[in-house]
Amino acid sequence: MSLILDVDHVGKTFVQGGLLSRREVEAVRDVSFSLDAERPEILSVVGESGSGKSTLAAMVLGRLVPTRGRILFEGGDVAAIRSRAGRRAFMARVQPVLQNPFEAFNPLKRVDRYLFATAANFVVGGGRTRAAIEERVDRALVEVGLTLAEVRGRFPHELSGGQLQRTAIARALIPEPRLLVADEPVSMVDASLRMAIVNLFGALRDRLGLSIIYITHDLATAYYISDRILIMRKGEVVERGAARAVLDNPQHPYSIALKQAVLTPDFG
Amino acid sequence: MTAYLIFISRRFGQLLLVVFLGISATFFITHMTPVDPVAESITAITNFGKADPEAILLMRKTLTELYGLQGNLFEQYLQFWSRLARGDLGPSLSAFPTPVSQIILRALPWTVGLMISATLISFLLGNTLGALAGYYRNSRLLKLAGLALIGLQPIPYYILAFILLILFGYVWPVLPITGGYEMNADTSFSLTLVLDILRHSILPAMALVMVGAGSWLTGMRALTSNIVTEDYVTFAELGGVGSTRILRSYVVRNALVPQLTGLAMSLGAIFNGTVITEIVFGYPGIGSLLISAVHAGDYSLVLGLASLSIVGVAIAVFLIDILSPLLDPRMKAE
């Protein structure tokens, strides 16, 4: 069995320095998991603030270097990528989806700029003509339920949070990556638009065979969409397994407390 | 507490760097030029009368030694540091053989006194008015006061001092416009002398305050209008807390640390202003000394004054830097 991603006993320690205080914080402690190449899935990493879930995401994306352990992407150590070409090849395979769609685009620039830049920089081979790039961008937008005509020439404030987040996902799809890392992708999106994004992740997994790491604090959407789940607390994974099995019947005391704290809108 | 020590040592490192860069700059500016200070000094001396060649030769040897100009550039550089560390800045040329350090020490209290009092007044005045103007945004009176001070702020120290000199020297001569005290005054300590010194310091201090207060006012007003939109101010207003209390304990208290940091960062500029203002009013401090040293071609005095200014300002910045975080409880070690 081949692995897309192999996170192997990874840890990260930060030195936290206010002006007058200084201490070491172990943000992630001995975390291991892997994603199988044959079986695309949505892996939820669930935890409260300070659980280390965002630090873990940053390490998978190569934005932070682990203090301990290794992260192998398609067999290569992510932290060992140094060259520009290496970084670019990695970014073509692993793309992020950011938390706040309103902040994810430069408010002074048109949003299509990022789509075209991604297409021009990552799509190699014969497809670098203007027409081919536009076709590629439009294809990615159609994948997320938009069209180039809707997005072209628009500034971020002219689009809704849901549209922006879908545009951001479309941009991430352009290089045809194997893995998306989505850090709280719906926490800033309004409730009436949120489920469209969550459903989109499921569709991308099923249609494109994409693996997705879904970082969230929301157990309900994790239950709704994900295949596997890791529950993190203070940098450690306290429980893991098939998402529905774990959340239907949590074992670890923390997971139980977490599930019990979820408010349920049920009457009768 | 150890974290605070680390912080202090880091700021101390910065202090050493400032002194190192500043003094090195001073050294290399004076030593990398084609101008020969010894020849310059000899010319300056011989301007006053004739001297026979032998005496000039002797003078050249002595001066070379006194200025620490023997050996190559690097040796001179090291010697410069070691002399500086000993506080030995060489003899003054214009008041030979009085040591430079002694002349500077005589002028220093004037500058320090003028600078501290003018800075305190403009800091307090500007910040008070700025906080009020930022909080009571609709007050006509405060807007007017702000406008007046802000209008003065861009005028260079020299020009404003010059205008005051004309106003109070020729148009309405009520204040002494030159010197630090009456020429023929009895310099033994007495109330009259103190009053006289105060009277002489009014115009220079006024020039400094008029230029300085405006920038504190604009800074504080901007800070205040940011702070009033903070949640804790909104919350206090919803809590029925009185406006004077909000202004004092919520707004000003939170603006203090950034304003003190600003004070530390602008000390160099404030020192410039003080020195320039002294020159206009013939105030007997560092500035006037510097100018007369330049005119007299007094090499070691100019060098000494420049070095001392750099070290002095750097130390003052260091002190404000390490004290201001103590006012912010968030910065304290837990």
Add this chain to the structure above:
Amino acid sequence: MFTIVRDLIRYNIEFAVGLFILLLLIAAVVLSFFSPYPAADIYVVPPDLPPDAEFWLGTTSRGQDTFWQLMIGLRNTLGFGVGVAFLSRILSLVVGLTAGYAGGRTDRVLMAINDSVMVIPQFPILVLFYFVLKDDMNWLMLVLILSALGWAYDARLIRSIAMSLRTRPFTTQSVYSGMSMRKILVEEHLPYVMPVVFATTMNNMIWSIGMEITLSVLGFTDVDTPTMGQMIYWANSHSALISGIWWWVAAPVGAIVILFIGLFLLSMSMNEYIDPRSRLNRMGV
């Protein structure tokens, strides 16, 4: 750009007045090229005449027409300010953007140097330069020296903006769009920094012209390039005030005050314009 200027003139009185003064100054600069007398020549007109219809601002004790002296002086003074501002802006942009975006050790080293330049008192250093250079201290030399001293404060300002830009999600988006660091700095970050650069240009000119004037009045610059400071220097050395030739002093002092208030108004209105809150208002978010 045109609409920005038009809106500013219409709705911002500070900007309108500042711009008017700036236009007057530009007119003076243009006019200076039509001066009937070479700037350095003396005794070309009868000395010590008070302002009248022929000599609008009177004549000096050195037999020069005050009005034309003033025009030429304004040109040199403004040119000086623009030169220093231009060179020091380049320095502060390079240092500020690099330190802010690179962070880490690069940032620490650059800022340590930056803070040192910021607190070292400049006046003694300038006097020192004059002391060793004497007659070699010319206009261009002073531009270079002041540029080397006048970038630090603004570099820190630019760095703080660059730092916050680096952590904004759209920078991450740009990185993962495959944009190079140069492209990110120039196309994504520079637009946020440019308004600050414009505003600090005015402040920098206020500072450098002030320094030049001070040094000139003290006679610590090249006395043969007429500037605002030069005029006051010559007036002082002829004791113009005591001998009642007040126009010789009043003309440059008045011009300086107007010049500075104009620059200051421009910088203030720009500050208001770049304030992110009023900016968002205009963008219609």
Add this chain to the structure above:
Amino acid sequence: MPTAVLQTPPAPAAAEPVLVVDRLRAYYRTHAFGLDRDIRAVDDISLTVAPGEVYGIAGESSSGKTTLIKTIVGAIRPPLAVVGGSVRFRFGGEIRDIYALTPAELQTIRWRHLSCILQGSMNVLNPVRQIRHSFQDFAFPHMGLKPAAFWQAVRAHLARLDLDPAVLDSYPHQLSGGMRQRTTIALATVCTPEFIVADEPTTALDVIVQRDVLTMLRDIQRRLGSSFLFVTHDMSVHATVSDRVGIVYAGRLVEEAETPTLFRGALHPYTQHLVASLPRIGDTTRRASLPGRPPSLADPPSGCRFHPRCPLAMDVCREKVPALVEAAPRHRVACFAVSGAPS
């Protein structure tokens, strides 16, 4: 499920209301660089809150719900301006119109009768002073007690809320987010006010802490018998704490009902969607999103503001604004599909 534990029976509707908001309009009026804009953040909203009732306000971002409560507590600052309508409280049998009071009168009402809890962010308490000073500034002038008795009362109140009195000597940054929010709640309730406004009080908190803080809030509300105006975008929080919920969409109140009614039998298509789209653990049936985007308050759609996204939209919805009418006892809704199109 613990939800039931937190629920109290709704207060009797017969009592004189403690808050009457009548046809309130509040706009952001900006004119910068020649651009004049009105953002109609609160547009013709009327509602009442009974004594001892928790009235929830739900709405998405920029629906105007935050502006609504700012206007209700009289915390408006330009460019926000009240354009019409009134906000009247009933404190101790006396009617007080917020916008007819002098600033000094308003100040005496604050905290004694009307207090607030804001979003549990870092910044609600003055960062440079100890919590003790906040109690002194906010509560001491309103309690009419001698200092010793005042501090005794504060300590007793903290003890009732299971808070260590040592928090008084802490700085805000020394407390965790949850502790800060409990302290703020203690501060808001120490004077036993009749009316408390809570704006997203648990939004920034982690789930476990959120549950604890909500329990504490509900507990103290029952003990003091105060009325609450409880604002949050999170429908599950409303399900847990609110007796009655009003749904705000684009500056207007579109539906209002007792919480169980709203969750079981919402009438407005928007509310129906909000309730139906909530994901639940143990339920994987497909959840849908609404098409389109929330309208801009600066340029809202004509007629019913929901019509561009509404599955039931009729021609009349594009032209006329539906009034908020009583569709059933204590259940108001603004929708032509429910009330029938006007002739």
